[in-house]
Amino acid sequence: MTELLRADALSRTFKLPRASLRSERSVRRALIDMNLSVNEGDRLGIVGESGSGKTTLARLLLGLDVPTSGAVSFLGDTLPLSDMRQFRRQIQVVFQDPRSSLNPRMSVEDIILEPLECLAVEEPHAARIDEVLASVGLSGDMRTRYPHELSGGQRQRVAIARALAPRPRLLIADEPVSALDVLVRDEILALLADLTANLGLTLILISHDLSVIARLCDDVVVMQHGVAVERGKTVDVFRAPSHPFTKTLIASVPRLPELS
Amino acid sequence: MTLLQVRNLTIRFGQKLVVDDVSFDLDAGQRLGIIGESGSGKTLTSLAIIGLLPDAAAVAGSVVFDGVEILNKSDGELSSLRGNRIGMVFQEPLTALNPLMRVGKQIAQPLRIHRGMRMKAALARAIELCARVGLPDPERLVRSYPHQLSGGQRQRIGLAISLACNPSLLIADEPTTALDVTVQQEVLKLINELVREEGSALMFVSHDLPVVSSMTERVAVMRSGTMVELATVGELFSGARHEYSQKLVQAARRSDDDFVRVSRGGRA
Amino acid sequence: MMRGNRTLTIGVSLVSFSVMLFLLSVIWTPYDPLEINPELSLTGPTSSHWMGTDEYGRDILSNIIVGSRTTLITGVLAVVICMIVGVSIGIATAMSPKWVESPAIFGIDIVLALPTVLFAIVLAAVYGPSTFTAVFAIGIALSASVAQVTRREVNVILLADYVVAARASGSRIPRIVRKHVLPNLRASLFVQASSASAIAILAESTLSYLGLGTPPPDPSWGRMMASLQQYLIADPIFPLWPGLAIVITVLGFNLLGDGLREALDPTLRRDVE
Numbered sequence: 001m002t003e004l005l006r007a008d009a010l011s012r013t014f015k016l017p018r019a020s021l022r023s024e025r026s027v028r029r030a031l032i033d034m035n036l037s038v039n040e041g042d043r044l045g046i047v048g049e050s051g052s053g054k055t056t057l058a059r060l061l062l063g064l065d066v067p068t069s070g071a072v073s074f075l076g077d078t079l080p081l082s083d084m085r086q087f088r089r090q091i092q093v094v095f096q097d098p099r100s101s102l103n104p105r106m107s108v109e110d111i112i113l114e115p116l117e118c119l120a121v122e123e124p125h126a127a128r129i130d131e132v133l134a135s136v137g138l139s140g141d142m143r144t145r146y147p148h149e150l151s152g153g154q155r156q157r158v159a160i161a162r163a164l165a166p167r168p169r170l171l172i173a174d175e176p177v178s179a180l181d182v183l184v185r186d187e188i189l190a191l192l193a194d195l196t197a198n199l200g201l202t203l204i205l206i207s208h209d210l211s212v213i214a215r216l217c218d219d220v221v222v223m224q225h226g227v228a229v230e231r232g233k234t235v236d237v238f239r240a241p242s243h244p245f246t247k248t249l250i251a252s253v254p255r256l257p258e259l260s
Numbered sequence: 261m262t263l264l265q266v267r268n269l270t271i272r273f274g275q276k277l278v279v280d281d282v283s284f285d286l287d288a289g290q291r292l293g294i295i296g297e298s299g300s301g302k303t304l305t306s307l308a309i310i311g312l313l314p315d316a317a318a319v320a321g322s323v324v325f326d327g328v329e330i331l332n333k334s335d336g337e338l339s340s341l342r343g344n345r346i347g348m349v350f351q352e353p354l355t356a357l358n359p360l361m362r363v364g365k366q367i368a369q370p371l372r373i374h375r376g377m378r379m380k381a382a383l384a385r386a387i388e389l390c391a392r393v394g395l396p397d398p399e400r401l402v403r404s405y406p407h408q409l410s411g412g413q414r415q416r417i418g419l420a421i422s423l424a425c426n427p428s429l430l431i432a433d434e435p436t437t438a439l440d441v442t443v444q445q446e447v448l449k450l451i452n453e454l455v456r457e458e459g460s461a462l463m464f465v466s467h468d469l470p471v472v473s474s475m476t477e478r479v480a481v482m483r484s485g486t487m488v489e490l491a492t493v494g495e496l497f498s499g500a501r502h503e504y505s506q507k508l509v510q511a512a513r514r515s516d517d518d519f520v521r522v523s524r525g526g527r528a
Numbered sequence: 529m530m531r532g533n534r535t536l537t538i539g540v541s542l543v544s545f546s547v548m549l550f551l552l553s554v555i556w557t558p559y560d561p562l563e564i565n566p567e568l569s570l571t572g573p574t575s576s577h578w579m580g581t582d583e584y585g586r587d588i589l590s591n592i593i594v595g596s597r598t599t600l601i602t603g604v605l606a607v608v609i610c611m612i613v614g615v616s617i618g619i620a621t622a623m624s625p626k627w628v629e630s631p632a633i634f635g636i637d638i639v640l641a642l643p644t645v646l647f648a649i650v651l652a653a654v655y656g657p658s659t660f661t662a663v664f665a666i667g668i669a670l671s672a673s674v675a676q677v678t679r680r681e682v683n684v685i686l687l688a689d690y691v692v693a694a695r696a697s698g699s700r701i702p703r704i705v706r707k708h709v710l711p712n713l714r715a716s717l718f719v720q721a722s723s724a725s726a727i728a729i730l731a732e733s734t735l736s737y738l739g740l741g742t743p744p745p746d747p748s749w750g751r752m753m754a755s756l757q758q759y760l761i762a763d764p765i766f767p768l769w770p771g772l773a774i775v776i777t778v779l780g781f782n783l784l785g786d787g788l789r790e791a792l793d794p795t796l797r798r799d800v801e
Contacts, residue, residue, distance in 0.1 A: 049440035050411075062696055088698045101689035105711040114707070118698035152298075162697070181297035182467055186511050208441055211515035214522035238523035250523065252445040254470035256516045257493060 002075070004170055004202055005061060005091070007036035010070035012056050030056040032226040033070070038202060040169065045217030045234060046206045047249065053226035054206045058174050061204070062093055089119045092163035096175035098155030102147040108133075108158050109143040115166045132161045136191060153184035160191065170202040177212060189215055210253050214238065222246050263288045263428060263461050264309065268321035269331075271304050271313065271485075279304050280485040281321075288428060291455070291462040293472035293493075295508065296482035302465045305482070306431050309463070310346050311338040326428065343370035347422030347460075349451075351434035353414030357406040363417045364390075364402025370424045389420040394450060412443035419450065426458055433465045448475060469512040473497070481505045536787025539722075542780025546773070549596035559587035561594045561747050572763050579769045582756060588766070592773050595747040599729055599777060602663050602742070606728040609667025610674055611721055615713070617671065618678025619705060622686065633679070639672035644731050652740035662741045666731045670724050677720060678713065685712050715792040722785030726778045733774045749773050 012031040018024075031053040038044055048054040059065040060072055063079045072079045074087050081087050092115070095101035102111055109129060116125045130140050136157040147155055156176065163171060173192065177185040193216055196203050205216055213220055214234060221231040222243065230243040241247045264286040271279035279301040286292050296302040307313050309323055311330050323330040325346065330338065342348075350356040358366055367389055368382035377385065383402065390398035393416040406414055415435060422430060432451060436444040452475065455462045466472045472479060473493045481489040481496075481504065488502040500506045558578070565585030572580045579588035621632040648665035655661050685691065685708065694704050735741035736750025744751065752770040759766050 049442065059692075064692060064695055085698050088696065093693070093696045095689045095693060097689060101693050103690040103694075103708055103712070105714075106707070110707075114694060114699060115697035118700070118703065159693075162693070166697075182469070182511050183297065183507055186514060209515075211519040215515075215518040235522055238519075248442050252441045253519055254444075254468065254474060256470050256512060257473050257497065 002040040003037055004040050004075060005036070005038040005204075006073045007034050007057075007061065008071050008073070010034040010036070010057070010060055010072065011068050012053075012060060012065065013068045029226050031060070031067075034228055036061075036221070036228075038170070038204060040202055041200065042219060043196065043203045043217045044205070045213035045220040046204065046223060047208065047210065047213055047220055048206075048223035049208050049249075051225065052223040054223055055174060056226075057223075058093070058172055058204075058206055062091060062172060063087060085119050088115075089121070089166045090169045092166065092168040092171055094156075094159050094163050094171065094173045094176050097179045098152055098159055099147070099179070101159050102155055104147050106146075107143065108138075108145050108147075108150075111147075111158060112162050112165050115162060119166050121166050128165060132165050135164065135195065136161045151184075152180050153187060156180060156184075156188055157191070160188075160195070164195070164199070168201070170204065171196075172204045172206070174206045175208070176205070178207070178209065185212075192216060210238070210249065222249070261288050262286070263290075263326060264463075265322070265324040266305075266309070267324075269305065269308055269323060270320040271301070271308060272318040272320075273316055278317075278485050279308070282480075282482070282485075282487045283321075284480055284487070284490055286429070286461050286463065288461055289459050291464065291476040291478070293476035293479040294463065294465045294482060295467065295469055295472050295479055297467055299484065300482040301485040302482050303433055306348075306433050306463060306465050309429075310342055310348055310431060311335075312342075312348075340374070343422070343427075344374040344425045345427050346429045346431065347425070347427035348431045349415070349418050349422050349433070349435045352438050353411060353418050354406065356418055357414060359406055362403050362405055363409070367402070367417065367420050367424055370421060374425050385424070386420070389424060390417075393417075393420045393423075393454070394446075395420075410443075411439050412447060415439060415443075415447050416450065419447075419454065423454055423458065423460075427460055429461045429463065430455060430458075431463045431465070434467070435464075436471065437466065437468070444471075451475070469508055470516070481508065533787050533791050535783050536791055539780055539783030539785070539787045542776050543784055544780075546596055546600060546777040546780065549593050549773075550600050553594045553597050557587075557590040557593050559590045561586060561590040562745050563587070570759060570762060570766070572765060580763075580766065582752070582766070583759065588752075588769055591747040591752060592749070592769055595749045595752060595770065595773070596777075598659070598736070598742045598746060598748040599732060599774075602659060602666070602732040603725050603729040603777075603781075605663045606666040606670065606732070607721055607724045609663065610670035610724055610728070611717065613668065614671035614674025614720075615678050615717065617675040619682050619709060621675070622679045622682035623701065623705070636672050636675050636679075639669065640676065642669060642672075644669035644727070645734050648731065648735050649738070649740060652735070657735075657740040657743055659742045659746075662732055662735050666728050666735075669731075670727060674720055674724060677716070681713060681716050682709055685709055715788075719785050719789045719792065722781055722788055726781035726785065729781065730774070730778050733778075 010031060011033055014028045014030055016026050016028055034057060046054050046057065060067050063084060112129050112132060113125060116128060129143065133140060133142060138154065138157050176192065177188050180188060189212060195201060203216065205213065207213055217234050220234045220237050221228050222237065222245065223229065224245045230237055230241065230246045237246065238250060241250055262285050267283050269279055269282040282305055284292065294302045294305065304313065308319060309330065311333060313319060319331050321331065325341065357363065364383055364386045367386035368379065371377045371382040371385055372379065386402055387398045390401055395401050395413060395416055435451065436447050439447060448471065462476065464472055464475050478492050479496055480487050481502065483504050489500060489505045496505060497509055500509050563586060565581065568581045568585040569583055570581060571577065577587050577589065579592065582588055621629050624632065644666060647669045648662060651661045651665045691704060691708055694708055732741055733750035736748040737754045739754065741750055742748045749770040753767050756766040756770065
């Protein structure tokens with residue numbers, strides 16, 4: 001079992017601007033001593049609310065931020081690698097809000113072309129764009145459209161297509177359906193499930209929604225205030241949570257009324 | 261006694277029809293949920309009832325609250341109702357509160373305007389209301405500014421403001437959507453209690469079917485400006501008539517099943 | 529762009545008027561603006577000289593038409609300088625690390641605090657009045673506010689998820705600037721350029737009025753105002769013409785900027801449900 005991505009004692013602290021000339025600069029400890037090991041084929045869920053550090057963790061794992069202490073390793077090599085392109089070809093990301101994750105001035109084609117060009121993907125780009133659009137259920141004539149002409153669901157599909165274009169091994173999805181309408185959520189989750197299975201993708205899914213995690217993830221890490229408070233197989237953690245925060249989370253899931 | 265009667269409510273922005281022929285009744289003390297996705301017209305409908313539609317909106321139809329027609333009335337005529345007989349809680353507490361005014365003063369405002377209370381008395385009542393909505397250390401808290409409070413606390417302040425004058429109708433537009441799930445439960449419980457104690461009617465607008473169905477007895481489903489179904493929660497879940505409502509119920513069931521299956525230790 | 533926008537329509541019309549004068553000046557003027565006719569000195573508007581003649585008997589209308597050249601060229605050149613300098617500094621500072629950004633902001637603030645015209649006067653005093661010093665001074669002085677506005681806008685753009693996505697796609701800084709920052713700045717740049725034009729033209733007129741702009745004999749509206757104003761008592765209409773020309777042009781650019789802002793902003797905001 002290949003270990004793809006690893007975090008060792010990963011911490012990230014942000015210095016906040018001074019409140020006044022005399023006071024000390026306070027710090028915000030966004031991530032504290034995080035350890036993580038993701039093997040090929042894993043489907044890992046990261047659960048947390050706002051301020052839990054999950055987005056900070058995602059940025060660090062993607063090499064888009066530098067840890068205050070600790071390290072992220074990819075296939076055994078510590079980040080940053082001398083050639084980050086290799087890394088970025090293999091690890092890709094889908095963001096939460098499809099309205100802001102697509103450049104409003106770029107056409108769908110340009111959006112998906114970007115990783116292909118920047119990462120020097122060696123296959124005909126035009127063909128790859130068509131291929132990846134088809135795999136997310138969009139027709140080829142979407143290429144010339146602009147984000148504002150698309151629905152939320154379509155935009156998110158484009159975002160997923162962009163992430164898949166360089167044929168990554170691992171996909172990090174940061175709240176991929178939270179900004180979408182309820183009916184669309186189901187479609188996108190089904191799409192993610194299919195793609196993960198068909199392409200053999202390793203998946204790290206970040207969400208505050210436990211039913212999303214339940215649907216897509218075998219393992220889960222629960223975060224609160226920058227710390228991993230519980231982890232294990234999704235089934236185990238949800239069925240018998242040990243940490244009080246996990247228990248509260250599970251109890252807070254809005255349930256449907258009991259009907260005969 | 262019918263508190264609110266909405267008949268053929270239609271709202272247009274120029275040529276665009278955003279709410280199309282919506283009708284429903286709400287009796288005193290009753291609760292109605294309005295569920296729809298973005299673009300369904302649910303927020304505009306709730307704004308129409310409190311008379312807060314943007315100027316650009318052209319409204320037709322009738323909205324009668326306690327015997328008084330609301331539509332196309334001037335601000336002056338409506339201001340005696342707003343914050344007084346009709347209270348409203350909004351989605352984003354950070355923008356719904358004045359960032360430059362201490363929260364105690366904001367709670368006191370409707371009391372001073374509608375009840376003619378003096379500042380000191382109104383502030384005292386504000387402290388009581390803060391305690392009532394479950395805020396710790398109310399005497400100190402009323403002196404805070406909104407940015408010093410958490411999202412959940414701000415929403416409680418929002419509730420305190422809307423309930424200050426014991427309204428007969430509380431309109432809540434996505435009141436918990438911007439909050440963390442753990443806080444959401446508490447705030448929903450709070451709304452439940454307060455509405456029950458006051459005997460107010462509740463109009464709960466949301467996109468979240470499980471949340472709406474836990475808060476109200478009847479649900480109106482809106483889609484692209486039209487009300488496609490009006491039913492009790494039971495009817496909706498046992499056999500929704502409209503295809504769209506059925507899809508919503510299915511999606512909610514699906515998420516629920518996913519969660520239940522895993523948390524009851526079934527196959528992942 | 530929505531042409532139903534009245535501000536924009538009026539702005540465009542007024543600016544076109546000045547541009548047409550400019551184009552006209554290339555092909556034809558009623559008289560040679562430099563031709564002196566002392567016997568016709570200071571005659572009011574007649575059928576042969578529609579705007580009258582100045583103290584040297586030169587046809588005012590012809591001078592107004594040719595004067596548009598100085599105004600527009602100075603204006604355009606100054607704006608080109610201020611936009612290139614301002615936008616570059618704005619983008620560079622926004623994308624620099626904190627320790628570079630802070631002193632840069634400080635520097636920009638200092639230049640901002642300098643009154644444009646005063647700065648130009650100093651330069652003119654040192655280097656002698658000329659079109660070039662005027663253009664340079666106005667361009668540099670205006671670049672500070674362009675830099676400030678651009679810096680703020682770029683900071684907002686950099687926060688967007690699509691910039692993070694670009695970095696995750698392997699995009700490097702030059703590409704991010706080219707493909708993500710500049711295209712999203714475009715609308716703001718048009719608005720800024722229009723407003724800067726209005727200020728530049730007014731500044732040029734002021735400098736010329738003070739004798740620090742384009743030196744004679746090239747016609748310049750500002751200088752015409754200065755020389756004709758002494759004859760206000762004789763007939764108020766004399767300084768009216770260059771004054772009117774300046775007002776129309778400056779107002780035109782102002783409205784153009786406002787109209788563009790109106791037209792371009794709402795399309796960037798989505799409607800609430």
